[in-house]
Amino acid sequence: MISEKMKGLVAGNSVIRAMFEEGKKMAKEFGRENVYDFSLGNPSVRPPKEVREAMVKILETEDENYVHGYMSNGGYEEVREKIAASLNKRFGTHLAGKNILMTVGAAGGLNVILKTLLNPGDEVLTFTPFFVEYRNYVNNFDGVLVQLPVNFAGGFRPDPEALAAAITPKTKALIVNTPNNPTGVVYSAEDITKIADVLRAKQEEYGTEIYLIADEPYRELAYDGVEVPYLTNFYDNTIVGYSYSKSLSLPGERIGYLVIPDEVTDADTVIAGATVANRILGFVNAPSLIQLTVAECLDSEVDVAAYDRNRKLLYESLIGMGYHCIKPEGAFYLFVETPVDDKAFSEKAKEEHLLVVPGSSFGCANYVRIAYCVDYDMIERSLPAFRRVAEYYGLA
Amino acid sequence: MISEKMKGLVAGNSVIRAMFEEGKKMAKEFGRENVYDFSLGNPSVRPPKEVREAMVKILETEDENYVHGYMSNGGYEEVREKIAASLNKRFGTHLAGKNILMTVGAAGGLNVILKTLLNPGDEVLTFTPFFVEYRNYVNNFDGVLVQLPVNFAGGFRPDPEALAAAITPKTKALIVNTPNNPTGVVYSAEDITKIADVLRAKQEEYGTEIYLIADEPYRELAYDGVEVPYLTNFYDNTIVGYSYSKSLSLPGERIGYLVIPDEVTDADTVIAGATVANRILGFVNAPSLIQLTVAECLDSEVDVAAYDRNRKLLYESLIGMGYHCIKPEGAFYLFVETPVDDKAFSEKAKEEHLLVVPGSSFGCANYVRIAYCVDYDMIERSLPAFRRVAEYYGLA
Numbered sequence: 001m002i003s004e005k006m007k008g009l010v011a012g013n014s015v016i017r018a019m020f021e022e023g024k025k026m027a028k029e030f031g032r033e034n035v036y037d038f039s040l041g042n043p044s045v046r047p048p049k050e051v052r053e054a055m056v057k058i059l060e061t062e063d064e065n066y067v068h069g070y071m072s073n074g075g076y077e078e079v080r081e082k083i084a085a086s087l088n089k090r091f092g093t094h095l096a097g098k099n100i101l102m103t104v105g106a107a108g109g110l111n112v113i114l115k116t117l118l119n120p121g122d123e124v125l126t127f128t129p130f131f132v133e134y135r136n137y138v139n140n141f142d143g144v145l146v147q148l149p150v151n152f153a154g155g156f157r158p159d160p161e162a163l164a165a166a167i168t169p170k171t172k173a174l175i176v177n178t179p180n181n182p183t184g185v186v187y188s189a190e191d192i193t194k195i196a197d198v199l200r201a202k203q204e205e206y207g208t209e210i211y212l213i214a215d216e217p218y219r220e221l222a223y224d225g226v227e228v229p230y231l232t233n234f235y236d237n238t239i240v241g242y243s244y245s246k247s248l249s250l251p252g253e254r255i256g257y258l259v260i261p262d263e264v265t266d267a268d269t270v271i272a273g274a275t276v277a278n279r280i281l282g283f284v285n286a287p288s289l290i291q292l293t294v295a296e297c298l299d300s301e302v303d304v305a306a307y308d309r310n311r312k313l314l315y316e317s318l319i320g321m322g323y324h325c326i327k328p329e330g331a332f333y334l335f336v337e338t339p340v341d342d343k344a345f346s347e348k349a350k351e352e353h354l355l356v357v358p359g360s361s362f363g364c365a366n367y368v369r370i371a372y373c374v375d376y377d378m379i380e381r382s383l384p385a386f387r388r389v390a391e392y393y394g395l396a
Numbered sequence: 397m398i399s400e401k402m403k404g405l406v407a408g409n410s411v412i413r414a415m416f417e418e419g420k421k422m423a424k425e426f427g428r429e430n431v432y433d434f435s436l437g438n439p440s441v442r443p444p445k446e447v448r449e450a451m452v453k454i455l456e457t458e459d460e461n462y463v464h465g466y467m468s469n470g471g472y473e474e475v476r477e478k479i480a481a482s483l484n485k486r487f488g489t490h491l492a493g494k495n496i497l498m499t500v501g502a503a504g505g506l507n508v509i510l511k512t513l514l515n516p517g518d519e520v521l522t523f524t525p526f527f528v529e530y531r532n533y534v535n536n537f538d539g540v541l542v543q544l545p546v547n548f549a550g551g552f553r554p555d556p557e558a559l560a561a562a563i564t565p566k567t568k569a570l571i572v573n574t575p576n577n578p579t580g581v582v583y584s585a586e587d588i589t590k591i592a593d594v595l596r597a598k599q600e601e602y603g604t605e606i607y608l609i610a611d612e613p614y615r616e617l618a619y620d621g622v623e624v625p626y627l628t629n630f631y632d633n634t635i636v637g638y639s640y641s642k643s644l645s646l647p648g649e650r651i652g653y654l655v656i657p658d659e660v661t662d663a664d665t666v667i668a669g670a671t672v673a674n675r676i677l678g679f680v681n682a683p684s685l686i687q688l689t690v691a692e693c694l695d696s697e698v699d700v701a702a703y704d705r706n707r708k709l710l711y712e713s714l715i716g717m718g719y720h721c722i723k724p725e726g727a728f729y730l731f732v733e734t735p736v737d738d739k740a741f742s743e744k745a746k747e748e749h750l751l752v753v754p755g756s757s758f759g760c761a762n763y764v765r766i767a768y769c770v771d772y773d774m775i776e777r778s779l780p781a782f783r784r785v786a787e788y789y790g791l792a
Contacts, residue, residue, distance in 0.1 A: 001605045001662050002669040003515045003537075009676065010668045017469060017675065042466040051464075052455050059448050068447075068646045070438040073413060104500060104650070104679060111678035119399045136676035141399075209397045250464045252684025254500070266397050272406045273398040279413065280405065280532035282507035283500060287683040288648025 005139075014132065015361045016040060023355050030353060036382035038370045039355040041181065041332065043249040045302045045373070051248055054296035058289065067289055073279045074271075075102025075257070075286055079295040083257060086298040091230035093261065101258040101274050102286035105251075106217045106243035108278075109258045110137050110175075113239055115281060116273040117211060118143040122172040127151070127158050129335065129362035131181050131215070143172070147363050155326050156183040156335070160194040167202040173211040174199065179218040179228060182362050182369035183335045184328020186222055189229045196235035209237055209265050217243040217256075218331040220301050223308045226329045236263040239270075244294050246332070246373075249302050255290045307332050310372040310379055317383050322395030332373040335359065338366050339393040348392065352385035401535075410528065411757045412436060419751050426749060432778035434766045435751040437577065437728065439645040441698045441769070447644055450692035454685065463685050469675045470667075471498025471653070471682055475691040479653060482694040487626035489657065497654040497670050498682035501647070502613045502639035504674075505654045506533050506571075509635055511677060512669040513607060514539040518568040523547070523554050525731065525758035527577050527611070539568070543759050551722050552579040552731070556590040563598040569607040570595065575614040575624060578758050578765035579731045580724020582618055585625045592631035605633055605661050613639040613652075614727040616697050619704045622725045632659040635666075640690050642728075642769075645698045651686045703728050706768040706775055713779050718791030728769040731755065734762050735789040744788065748781035 002010070019039035026035045058067055074080065081097035088095055103109035114124070120142035126134055128147045138145040148166055151159040158176065176195070178187040187195075199210050214231040219242065222228050232238045243256035260271050278285065314334060315327055325336040338345035342358040342365050349356050349368070359367030372379065390396055398406070415435035422431045454463055470476065477493035484491055499505035510520070516538035522530055524543045534541040544562055547555040554572065572591070574583040583591075595606050610627040615638065618624050628634045639652035656667050674681065710730060711723055721732040734741035738754040738761050745752050745764070755763030768775065786792055 002512050002665055005515075006512055006669045006673065009672050010665065013668070013672055014675065020466075021468065040466065042461075044461065046460050047464055052460065056452060056455060059452060064442050064448065065438075065440065065645065068443055068648050070416075070436065070647045072417065107678035107680050109678075116398050116402055119401075133676065137678065140677065249461065251466045252464050252681060254680060254683050269398055269406065272409070273402045276405050276409055277402065279410065280529065280536065281677065282503035282505075282533065283679070284503050284650060285648060287650050287686065289686075290683065 009136070016132065016357050019355050019357060026353065033381065035353045035355070036378060036385060037355045038372065038374060039357055041246070041371050041373055042251060043246055043302065043373050044375055045249055045306045047249040048297065048300040048302060050297045050300040051250070051293060054293045055289065058292050058296075062292070067292060069288065071285060071288065073285050074275045075100070076291055079291045082295045082298060087259070091233065093230065093232055095259065095261060098271060099259060099261055099267075101260065101271065101278065102291050103241070103256050103258055103278065104283045104286055105245060105254040105256045106215055106241045107133065107137075108254065108283050108286070109241035109256050110213070110215060111140060111281060112274050112277045112283070113213060113241065113258055114138060114141050114143065115277040116270060117172055121170060123168060123170045124173045124175060125163065125166055125171060126175045129156070129182055129359060129364035129367070130175070131177060132361050134175055150364050156180070156185045158187060158191050158195055160198050163195060164198045164202065167198070167210065169206045169208060171202070171208070171210055173213050175213045175215055176231070177215040179222055179330025181218065181331055182333045182359070183326065184331050184333050185326070186226050186228055186329040189227070192229055192231060192234045199235055199237070203237075212238045214238060214240045216240055217246050220247040221304055221307060221332060222330040223304075223311060224329065228330065232259065232261050232263065237265060239264065247301050248294065248297060250290065253287065253290045255286055255294055306376070307373065310374065310376055313376065314370065314372050314379050318386060321387050321390040323390060332371060334370040334372060335367050336370060338368055339395060342366050342368055349389055352388055354382060354385050354389065405532070412528065412753050415751050415753060422749065429777065431749045431751070432774060432781060433751045434768065434770060435753055437642070437767050437769055438647060439642055439698065439769050440771055441645055441702045443645040444693065444696040444698060446693045446696040447646070447689060450689045451685065454688050454692075458688070463688060465684065467681060467684065469681050470671045471496070472684075472687055475687045478691045478694060483655070487629065489626065489628055491655065491657060494667060495655060495657055495663075497656065497667065497674065498687050499637070499652050499654055499674065500679045500682055501641060501650040502611055502637045502652045503529065504650065504679050504682070505637035505639075505652050506609070506611060507536060507677060508670050508673045508679070509609060509637065509654055510534060510537050510539065511673040512666060513568055517566060519564060519566045520569045520571060521559065521562055521567060522571045525552070525578055525755060525760035525763070526571070527573060528757045530571055546760050552576070552581045554583060554587050554591055556594050559591060560594045560598065563594070563606065565602045565604060567598070567604070567606055569609050571609045571611055572627070573611040575618055575726025577614065577727055578729045578755070579722065580727050580729050581722070582622050582624055582725040585623070588625055588627060588630045595631060595633070599633075608634045610634060610636045612636055613642050616643040617700055617703060617728060618726040619707060620725065624726065628655065628657050628659065633661060635660065643697050644690065644693060646686065649683065649686045651682055651690055702772070703769065706770065706772055709772065710766065710768050710775050714782060717783050717786040719786060728767060730766040730768060731763050732766060734764055735791060738762050738764055745785055748784055750778060750781050750785065
């Protein structure tokens with residue numbers, strides 16, 4: 001009796017979420033220490049201590065009806081202004097509070113901006129592999145997600161020629177995700193300049209607006225000193241979706257924001273539309289206490305070095321066992337080639353109590369995603385299992 | 397450059413939200429104490445002290461990655477089980493944790509269940525006057541909101557004959573809201589029995605499923621000992637959307653739940669669908685800390701007596717001035733007849749710094765909604781302004 005659309009979605013429910021549920025079951029059956037769950041991007045590193053300190057202080061000193069009450073649908077004005085000022089300082093932008101819209105995480109923000117922009121049939125492009133939920137978010141508003149081909153030769157970097165070839169008069173947006181889930185690639189200034197050049201040329205060619213939507217939950221997770229350029233500085237029609245889920249280890253709290261700069265065409269209308277969308281999609285506003293909390297923690301971040309230690313241990317160990325993968329520069333995923341079909345590989349891995357996500361969930365078969373936002377000692381304990389799988393497939 | 401749908405929505409933006417913004421501006425211009433903002437249902441009564449106590453205790457004693465981390469999309473299992481047990485105790489239901497889906501407020505819950513159920517063109521009925529956002533929520537999924545006629549003669553009670561006349565083979569759901577926004581009417585067991593009888597007969601006549609969706613943010617706000625019956629006890633295909641926004645004065649925190657009882661046809665599929673909808677609409681899960689917090693406050697509620705004092709003062713004062721309205725039994729609104737067009741009346745009221753919402757926003761012209769979830773002394777200070785408006789229209 002559920003809708004036709006939903007029937008299909010229930011049948012093909014998220015592989016990642018299904019693994020998360022399976023991991024919990026296996027932990028009960030075999031003991032938590034004997035299951036190596038690399039399936040979900042659920043941060044293992046603790047939130048910085050400033051989060052709890054700020055939260056308790058707000059609860060103890062601020063008026064409760066302010067802390068827990070309604071505010072404007074776009075968020076507390078003072079929170080939006082603080083975030084704008086912080087971004088301006090870090091990235092040389094020229095944002096005001098009105099350019100920031102507080103959202104229920106980046107997932108909420110992406111839905112809000114797609115609801116705001118998409119007419120039925122509009123095309124939204126994304127480079128493959130891509131975060132599986134983009135397809136659902138675009139489908140929510142009857143748009144069409146167009147996967148750009150995988151750039152194997154270029155190490156999963158964005159391919160501007162493939163982008164140019166895919167843009168049509170129906171193209172409304174390109175979603176990019178850097179640092180990238182699932183590959184760990186960080187787009188360089190050169191990558192972004194090339195993307196921006198293509199988008200500008202195509203806007204002119206077709207007389208359309210093409211929005212660059214930057215999904216940035218992993219912005220603060222970059223290693224080896226690699227720079228993560230701020231995309232609004234490269235292309236006017238850029239909208240950023242940010243989340244504190246990873247930078248402050250708060251994924252359950254559902255807090256993030258959209259940046260809609262004045263350089264976006266008809267920015268005030270887009271901002272007004274996004275504010276209405278935030279309300280009518282049922283978010284109403286981003287949760288209130290956590291809005292006030294993150295505004296007090298704008299200079300804090302989780303212990304990124306802990307993820308870096310995980311990255312090095314897992315990457316070097318797997319390479320040493322004969323696995324193939326590019327070295328990730330950001331986020332907390334390894335995207336590893338599989339010697340057989342990715343689903344068969346992940347089933348074999350599960351026999352060894354290793355939970356990894358088939359790459360076909362990201363539009364890229366014959367790879368698996370391994371989320372290393374886990375305890376260091378779980379990685380250590382899991383290595384014999386990875387080795388047994390490698391030996392089974394004769395990788396070494 | 398925003399979507400066609402959104403253009404219309406931005407143009408006709410929420411009158412209530414526009415007033416909330418206007419009230420903030422007027423407070424700056426004339427001084428907060430000289431503006432009488434009765435526009436928004438933003439609770440004035442403080443959350444019960446147990447909320448802050450529970451929150452601080454959770455922050456101080458529980459593992460942070462548990463408190464702020466991802467959990468199943470339906471919410472923490474232990475929270476869902478506690479809520480089910482509490483409902484079973486209060487209302488004699490037979491719910492388990494799996495029948496409870498934690499949501500981003502009732503607004504989030506309604507969007508989730510409508511996304512789950514509606515095919516394009518499906519009809520959703522509601523009694524008029526109705527909460528204005530229902531139309532947007534139904535439109536989000538290409539459903540058609542059908543307003544049932546206003547039952548003026550019956551004091552805004554639900555009219556089962558009008559309901560029966562409006563149901564077609566395309567009818568997928570009836571949304572009811574008791575205690576009611578904007579009228580304050582509480583549906584009696586007799587009212588609900590009649591509604592259930594009609595729905596059952598029509599399900600049989602058409603061989604369809606018709607869901608009764610109970611939107612219950614005001615459940616705990618009832619006065620004079622009036623009973624608020626639990627709707628799942630009257631009709632199998634009932635789904636409840638609850639919110640803690642008013643019962644615990646936490647509207648900004650966005651926390652509520654859906655109840656999908658086993659008595660619903662194909663309940664497991666509906667639950668699975670709603671869980672997926674919660675994820676892909678971008679809610680992902682209800683905010684985490686506040687989930688854990690409300691589970692510790694299931695026997696707490698705000699000081700309902702404070703709203704009752706407001707109700708009596710405002711109702712009796714306005715009646716004494718010559719205004720006409722039914723005495724509300726629940727929620728925190730008066731729905732007052734206007735001697736002229738409701739928009740003209742509310743403009744006149746604004747000249748006296750009184751902000752009230754035209755009834756046409758609820759599908760019922762020639763009335764205004766006055767939200768009395770405000771400070772008692774603001775009501776006292778506002779009375780001369782209401783009197784001047786009454787005198788202007790010669791009501792007394």
